[in-house]
Amino acid sequence: xxPADSLTEFLSRARREVDDALxxxxxxxxxxPRLVSDAMRYSLFAGGKRLRPILTLAAGDAVSRRxxxxxxxxxxxxxxxxxxxxxxxxxxxxxxxxACAIEMIHTYSLIHDDLPAMDNDTxxxxxxxxxxxxxxGIAILAGDGLQAAAFTLLAQEPASVDPMVAARKLRVAxxxxxxxxxxxxxxxxxxDLQAVPSHAVSLDAGAxxxxxxxxxxxLIRAAAVSGAIMVGGEDAAVAAVDAFAAxxxxxxxxxxxxxDVEGTDATLxxxxxxxxxxxxxxxxxxxxxxxxxxxxxxxLEAARKxxxxxxxxxxxxxxxxxxxxxxxx
Amino acid sequence: xxPADSLTEFLSRARREVDDALxxxxxxxxxxPRLVSDAMRYSLFAGGKRLRPILTLAAGDAVSRRxxxxxxxxxxxxxxxxxxxxxxxxxxxxxxxxACAIEMIHTYSLIHDDLPAMDNDTxxxxxxxxxxxxxxGIAILAGDGLQAAAFTLLAQEPASVDPMVAARKLRVAxxxxxxxxxxxxxxxxxxDLQAVPSHAVSLDAGAxxxxxxxxxxxLIRAAAVSGAIMVGGEDAAVAAVDAFAAxxxxxxxxxxxxxDVEGTDATLxxxxxxxxxxxxxxxxxxxxxxxxxxxxxxxLEAARKxxxxxxxxxxxxxxxxxxxxxxxx
Numbered sequence: 001x002x003p004a005d006s007l008t009e010f011l012s013r014a015r016r017e018v019d020d021a022l023x024x025x026x027x028x029x030x031x032x033p034r035l036v037s038d039a040m041r042y043s044l045f046a047g048g049k050r051l052r053p054i055l056t057l058a059a060g061d062a063v064s065r066r067x068x069x070x071x072x073x074x075x076x077x078x079x080x081x082x083x084x085x086x087x088x089x090x091x092x093x094x095x096x097x098x099a100c101a102i103e104m105i106h107t108y109s110l111i112h113d114d115l116p117a118m119d120n121d122t123x124x125x126x127x128x129x130x131x132x133x134x135x136x137g138i139a140i141l142a143g144d145g146l147q148a149a150a151f152t153l154l155a156q157e158p159a160s161v162d163p164m165v166a167a168r169k170l171r172v173a174x175x176x177x178x179x180x181x182x183x184x185x186x187x188x189x190x191x192d193l194q195a196v197p198s199h200a201v202s203l204d205a206g207a208x209x210x211x212x213x214x215x216x217x218x219l220i221r222a223a224a225v226s227g228a229i230m231v232g233g234e235d236a237a238v239a240a241v242d243a244f245a246a247x248x249x250x251x252x253x254x255x256x257x258x259x260d261v262e263g264t265d266a267t268l269x270x271x272x273x274x275x276x277x278x279x280x281x282x283x284x285x286x287x288x289x290x291x292x293x294x295x296x297x298x299x300l301e302a303a304r305k306x307x308x309x310x311x312x313x314x315x316x317x318x319x320x321x322x323x324x325x326x327x328x329x
Numbered sequence: 330x331x332p333a334d335s336l337t338e339f340l341s342r343a344r345r346e347v348d349d350a351l352x353x354x355x356x357x358x359x360x361x362p363r364l365v366s367d368a369m370r371y372s373l374f375a376g377g378k379r380l381r382p383i384l385t386l387a388a389g390d391a392v393s394r395r396x397x398x399x400x401x402x403x404x405x406x407x408x409x410x411x412x413x414x415x416x417x418x419x420x421x422x423x424x425x426x427x428a429c430a431i432e433m434i435h436t437y438s439l440i441h442d443d444l445p446a447m448d449n450d451t452x453x454x455x456x457x458x459x460x461x462x463x464x465x466g467i468a469i470l471a472g473d474g475l476q477a478a479a480f481t482l483l484a485q486e487p488a489s490v491d492p493m494v495a496a497r498k499l500r501v502a503x504x505x506x507x508x509x510x511x512x513x514x515x516x517x518x519x520x521d522l523q524a525v526p527s528h529a530v531s532l533d534a535g536a537x538x539x540x541x542x543x544x545x546x547x548l549i550r551a552a553a554v555s556g557a558i559m560v561g562g563e564d565a566a567v568a569a570v571d572a573f574a575a576x577x578x579x580x581x582x583x584x585x586x587x588x589d590v591e592g593t594d595a596t597l598x599x600x601x602x603x604x605x606x607x608x609x610x611x612x613x614x615x616x617x618x619x620x621x622x623x624x625x626x627x628x629l630e631a632a633r634k635x636x637x638x639x640x641x642x643x644x645x646x647x648x649x650x651x652x653x654x655x656x657x658x
Contacts, residue, residue: 030514036519042513112473117446117465136446140469141519144441144476145511151480152506156501163492168501173484173502181477182369183360190365191471 004072011054018053019045021100025153028089032173039134039142040149044107047269049327051252052106052223053099054320055245060095060227062317063237087231097157098172098226101150105180106219111139111210115191119274125267146171151177164232172230173227179222188215195281203281210252216256223247224317240310241317242249244303248321251299254292255325257282267272267329300325336648338381345420346380350429354482368463368471369478373436375454376598376657380581381435382551383649384430384574388556389424390500391636391646392566423505427501427555428488430479434509435548437475440468442518446604455598493561501555508551517544524610538579542611545585546578549601553577553646569639570646573632577650583621584654590618594652598657615631629654648658 018283022044028037062213092099114121114129115136134165141195154173158165176183191211195203224245228238259267259282260275273281283292303321351373357366421428443450443458444465451461460468483502487494507513520540524532532540553574557567588597590613604610604611612621632650636642 027511033516033519034513035523036516084625108473112469115446115466115469117444117469136518137444139524140441140444140446141515141522142350144437145471145515147473147476148506148510148513148515152510154480154500155484155506163495166492166495169499170484170495174481174608177481177484181481182356182365182474184477186470186477187362187365190362190467194364194471202387269582 004010004130004165006126007316007323010058010316010319011323014054014057014092015050016204017057017096017097018050020104021328022103025097025157026104026149032145033135035138036142039130039138040146042133043124043130043142044104044109044146046127047328048107048125049101050103051324052220053103055220055224055248055317056095056099056102056227056230058227058315058320059224059241059245060231060318061093062312062315063228063241064091064231065314066237066310066312067266074111074303094158095227095230095231097153098176098222098230099223101153102176102219102223102226104146104150105176105185108143108150108218109180109185109189111143111146115139118189118193121271121274123265123271147180158230168229168232172229174223175225176219179218184218184222185216188212188218191215192280205286208283208286210317212250212253213246214298216253217246220252221245222247237310238310240306240312243304243314244317244321245283247299247303247306248324251296251321251325254283254296254299255327257284258289258296259327259329263329269329296325336645336652337508339387339648340652343383343421344379346386346425347379347428347432353428354486355424355433358591361474364463364467365471365474368459368467369475372440372453372459372463372471373433373475374462375456377432377436377454377658379432380653381549382432384549384553384577384646385424385428385556385559386421387644387646387649388553388570388574389421389560390556390616391641392557392562392570393420394558394643395562395566395639395641407550423487423561424556424559426482427505428552428558430482431505431548431552431555433482434477434505434514437472437479438509438514438548440472440475444468447518447522450600450603452594452600453454453598473516476509486544487559494619496560497558501558504554504558505548505551505559508547511545513543513551514545517541518548520544521609534615537610537612537615541579541582543574545582549578549581550574566641567641569635569641573635573641573646573650576628576632577653580625580632580654582651583612583625583628584656586613587618587625588656588658592658596624625654630645 007089016079026040048119110124113119114124115131121129123129130142149172154169154176180186188211189308192215195211221242225238225242257275260272260282263272265272276285283295287295300321307318355369355373439453440459442448443453444460450458452458459471480502483498483505485600509515517540524540550571554567554571557570562570586604589601589611592601594601605614612624616624629650632646636647
């Protein structure tokens with residue numbers, strides 16, 4: 001496990017690179033109408049945790065360190081290799097476009113989920129939600145635009161004529177599309193929309209897990225796996241990162257449910273207690289708070305095991321998972 | 330120009346192949362929840378004209394015929410070449426995934442545009458709009474899902490390890506993303522949303538043309554150009570198809586505006602006269618019906634010239650443009 005100050009530094013640097021790249025990649029006036037540009041930026045730069053792009057960069061970093069072990073037979077060569085690995089470990093560029101595209105998709109999903117026709121939320125990241133400020137029509141369009149911009153980015157960047165890079169980009173675009181679309185995130189939100197008492201649908205533990213696997217888990221997995229693929233990870237490393245991220249995604253959701261019970265509007269930056277108020281199925285509702293906390297810890301252990309078994313413990317990937325479970329908002 | 334019965338046959342065959350492929354490509358239960366699957370299919374199989382995918386296939390066909398001219402020096406070789414060209418001309422498969430993806434994106438845009446928060450339309454293709462039947466929340470999600478499914482399809486199909494095919498798929502995904510996103514279709518719809526008297530924004534002829542170039546023109550151009558790219562068209566052919574489609578897109582919109590004035594709910598399958606009722610800027614409102622008809626004819630002439638100059642008159646591409654201008658719904 002990396003020392004806490006390293007994780008802090010890693011998170012800070014990753015967030016800065018993601019923010020800078022998002023600003024570069026996002027269309028702006030005059031090509032993009034100011035209203036649409038302002039609306040997209042309002043939500044994209046609202047102080048989100050950047051969990052998904054951080055997972056992309058951390059997974060890319062961890063897999064690079066594993067992949068780039070070069071043969072060496074002298075102390076001097078050891079030093080070169082150490083420098084190379086350090087350099088590789090600091091180069092976010094192969095995975096940065098995918099990281100940004102996934103954050104765009106995550107942001108669009110929050111915008112649409114918050115609409116009155118969906119979850120009808122008025123507070124997000126401590127500010128009024130987008131439709132409260134810009135109206136429902138522009139909020140729908142800003143979300144639609146972010147999704148299109150995300151796939152445009154995945155197709156365009158990193159620019160390269162290398163056939164291997166092209167193959168990776170197509171693979172990532174296909175898996176992000178599946179994770180975000182009608183068998184993934186969209187499906188999860190549809191199931192969630194129906195899972196309220198007025199629709200007379202109640203979910204058991206298995207159905208709750210399936211809903212979350214789609215609604216939040218799929219994109220979290222796609223985020224981590226995209227990083228592994230974009231740095232050229234081999235199949236075994238990609239599979240290990242996928243298994244790791246599946247556990248992290250479930251832990252993330254359980255903690256989210258716990259925070260909705262324990263947190264306040266002020267600590268969360270969004271409306272607390274809304275799950276219970278809406279009679280939504282949650283882990284605390286099904287298992288109680290203590291058992292839910294234990295489940296989150298079990299997920300973290302399983303995530304750790306997936307990385308250890310694959311030799312992917314260099315770097316900050318595991319520390320990111322621990323941060324996900326320990327977070328207070 | 331191809332005889333009318335050939336065009337009819339071409340349209341019929343293209344529509345059948347597109348419908349079959351859409352059914353194959355679209356996620357279904359159990360991977361996709363039945364509600365989402367039903368909602369997407371309700372709008373996707375509502376009897377649309379399939380103009381955009383037809384343009385994709387017709388452009389691919391025309392460019393294939395131009396590209397596949399082989400050297401020959403005997404009557405026997407002439408026959409072989411003629412058979413080859415016929416075969417090439419009948420093979421929709423390289424462009425079919427792009428054609429279907431673009432129809433998915435077009436359909437999602439209709440679903441979202443029809444929402445109460447946008448144009449608030451209750452009739453489309455002779456049936457109640459999706460949100461009237463399924464509610465606004467599921468309609469938003471069905472649209473979101475169709476957009477994600479479209480880009481997933483562009484990344485996955487046609488499946489090939491050929492680096493040239495991979496490069497074409499990435500190029501098409503990038504241009505479709507730009508056409509559909511915040512500098513294209515989404516921008517056009519945002520401008521349109523603002524261009525009503527209550528927002529105190531009025532458009533002159535230049536601004537009207539810019540709005541339509543984004544709202545409908547961009548995806549129509551992307552549709553035709555995708556076909557040209559996917560069959561391996563050279564830069565000059567792709568550019569000619571783009572110029573052709575820009576003129577066709579404008580003609581399409583002018584005719585759309587005319588039909589809104591002259592048509593009825595029954596002939597159009599959607600609410601007629603709604604532009605005037607909403608005080609929307611239109612070609613008839615700015616130029617009158619006669620001048621609008623003349624403008625549409627001028628666009629068709631310019632489109633024809635683009636094809637003639639590039640030697641792309643074999644096949645049905647020009648006939649499709651004529652059909653667009655002559656259509657009654």
